[in-house]
Amino acid sequence: MSHNRLFIPGPTEALPEVLAKQTDYLIGHRSKDFTALYTGIIGKLQEYFETEQHATVLTSSGTIWMDITARNIVQKKALAGVCGAFSQRMAKTISDSGKEVDTLDVEWGQAIKPEAVLEALAKDDYDTVAIVHNETSTGVRNPVGDIGAAIKKEYPDIMFVVDAVSSMGGNYMVPEKMNTDILFASTQKCFALPPGLSIALYSEEAVERARTVPGRGFYTDLVGIHDYYLKKQQNPTTPNMSLMYALTYQLDRMLAEGAKARHDRHEQMAQYTRAWANRYMEMFPEPGYESITVSTIANTQEKNIGDLNKELAKKGYQIANGYGAKLKEKTFRIGHMGEWNLDDVKSLLWHIDEIWEQ
Numbered sequence: 001m002s003h004n005r006l007f008i009p010g011p012t013e014a015l016p017e018v019l020a021k022q023t024d025y026l027i028g029h030r031s032k033d034f035t036a037l038y039t040g041i042i043g044k045l046q047e048y049f050e051t052e053q054h055a056t057v058l059t060s061s062g063t064i065w066m067d068i069t070a071r072n073i074v075q076k077k078a079l080a081g082v083c084g085a086f087s088q089r090m091a092k093t094i095s096d097s098g099k100e101v102d103t104l105d106v107e108w109g110q111a112i113k114p115e116a117v118l119e120a121l122a123k124d125d126y127d128t129v130a131i132v133h134n135e136t137s138t139g140v141r142n143p144v145g146d147i148g149a150a151i152k153k154e155y156p157d158i159m160f161v162v163d164a165v166s167s168m169g170g171n172y173m174v175p176e177k178m179n180t181d182i183l184f185a186s187t188q189k190c191f192a193l194p195p196g197l198s199i200a201l202y203s204e205e206a207v208e209r210a211r212t213v214p215g216r217g218f219y220t221d222l223v224g225i226h227d228y229y230l231k232k233q234q235n236p237t238t239p240n241m242s243l244m245y246a247l248t249y250q251l252d253r254m255l256a257e258g259a260k261a262r263h264d265r266h267e268q269m270a271q272y273t274r275a276w277a278n279r280y281m282e283m284f285p286e287p288g289y290e291s292i293t294v295s296t297i298a299n300t301q302e303k304n305i306g307d308l309n310k311e312l313a314k315k316g317y318q319i320a321n322g323y324g325a326k327l328k329e330k331t332f333r334i335g336h337m338g339e340w341n342l343d344d345v346k347s348l349l350w351h352i353d354e355i356w357e358q
């Protein structure tokens with residue numbers, strides 16, 4: 001199979017040595033060996049994210065945490081910030097579960113601000129607020145730390161759920177500093193692993209809330225997941241331990257690099273990409289709120305991104321078109337997450353310049 005360097009916002013490049021870890025022999029998921037593997041992973045996650053919150057790894061992609069939020073955390077009514085396609089999915093998941101949800105909508109490309117959240121919260125009784133950290137469709141990074149502080153100051157009982165699918169593990173974050181009750185991600189983004197696992201950090205209050213909410217299901221039951229770990233230090237259902245072999249190895253690499261250094265590397269790539277984009281076109285997100293893991297660029301020159309990708313493929317690269325009907329062709333996206341560094345981004349942009357003769 002051909003190998004394109006994936007500058008799309010996930011899945012992103014996974015190192016051969018990381019991929020190779022998946023070929024180790026399987027083990028019983030109720031064995032001591034598995035417990036050692038899994039508790040090791042949980043400890044490494046808590047160390048990397050500097051947290052005393054609970055950590056869990058599920059065999060699913062990140063979206064499962066939208067269902068978990070809907071079925072475990074929302075008691076009656078949630079407020080969901082909607083600033084793009086993925087935050088829209090969260091709102092829909094909550095309403096599909098039969099719970100009430102109001103959306104706090106901002107124009108796509110704009111960020112959700114703490115003042116707007118507080119204004120919305122004053123209008124009704126909400127038990128949950130859901131916000132996306134890094135809206136992968138628009139390339140906006142919402143100020144979730146400020147939002148979390150604002151919510152908890154006035155409404156300490158509201159649960160704060162943050163989708164950090166495309167930023168966690170790249171963008172520095174500590175749940176306690178952001179006041180999150182659930183913070184979740186998928187492995188195929190900044191963790192630079194294959195898709196198939198979701199990672200979440202959750203507060204004790206989130207489990208306490210879940211205990212009061214009926215209809216949590218089985219696979220999506222946070223209480224079941226939590227209690228099983230306390231009792232057995234394992235997952236309630238059979239996990240993909242092959243991916244966990246890769247995850248435990250990758251977490252060692254991430255810890256060796258350091259969360260802050262990893263953040264700085266992503267910031268460098270983002271700044272370089274932004275400067276490049278602003279030379280020829282412009283960034284789609286409102287200034288000051290650009291993601292450091294994916295750059296969404298307004299396609300003001302109406303370039304054909306499909307054609308660009310055909311040319312890039314000849315050189316072994318791939319970028320992403322805009323996400324969904326609303327942003328396709330109007331924008332395109334360069335994912336610079338996970339393993340990539342500034343030199344890799346420079347090479348990619350050099351090739352684009354050459355193809356576009358600019």
Ligand SMILES: Cc1ncc(COP(=O)(O)O)c(C=O)c1O
Pocket residue numbers: 009010061062063064086132134135136137163164165166186
């Ligand atoms: C912000 C955000 N949320 C949720 C998802 C869905 O993640 P998954 O495909 O791992 O379920 C994505 C995927 O790109 C995303 O970027």
